[in-house]
Each structure stands twice: as C-alpha cells, then as structure tokens.
Amino acid sequence: MDEIKRLYNQYAQQIILISACLMAILVWSLLLKSLAGILAWQNHKVLEQQHEIVMLKKMPANWYVKTNITELAAILTNNWHNLLPEYQQAAFTQPSATTLKLVAAAVDEQKVMQWFWAMQKQYNFAIISFEISRSNKGAMVDIVVSLQIICIPPQ
16 A cells, blocks of 8 residues: 555656546546437438338329229328327328328327328328327327319229
C-alpha cells in the first residue's frame, strides 16, 4: 500500500491525465454506441419502408377496365391482407353502389398512408373522408375511411 501511495505522489499529474483520458475514451465510446444504435434502427425502418414501396409498386394497375365495386372491395381487402398482414382486422364494406368504407383499429398510421398512396396510384378512387383517432395501443391509430369510386364502366 505504501508503494502505491509513493507512486501516486511521484506521478500524480500523469495518473490524473491517464484517468481523464480513459474517462474521455469511455464517454466517447458510449456516445458512439448510442449513435450507432439509433442509426441502425433508422436504417432498419428505411429498409422496411423501401421493401413496402417495392411491394406496393408490384400491384396490378388499371383495374377499372375490368372490375366492378364488389371486385374492387375484394382486391383492396386482398391487397391489405397481403401488404399489411399484421393488421388483419380491417374490413371493407359497401355502403352504396359507388362507395367503399374501411374500418381498421390499432394500425400503424405511416404504413396505412403508404398503402393508400400506392392504392390511389393504381386504382381509380377518391378519398371522401379519412378519420384518424389515437388508439389505446401506443403509437397506433384507429381509422375510418370512405372511398368514392371515380370510374366504373357500365356492365
């Protein structure tokens, strides 16, 4: 113990400098690890969104030349279940001859908006009303959407 005290007294400034450097390296390492974790999470989300956009672009276009509103409801339901499999509780109903209604609970708002963006690019409908309310499940939302079919050829 006396040997350590003698070394500390003899090299006090060097020991303090080395300790400060080690602490700075430790803090810097922790900062970089936290930044790396955040960037990895963000990269994962971006790759997930890119995959969803690629999948949405693969959907067939120009449906209205060959379908009616009942078939459109089936197509949209099928697309919903294929592209958003974690939200199977969504249901499309047909309140009138040219209107569809979607009710879904506890869904990811961003994924639903991407899905609607892709479907509007491929299918000829307009969104009449879009109601979003916060769900009881964290960042999820409940949605009620009414769609007006723009062009259906006569049967």
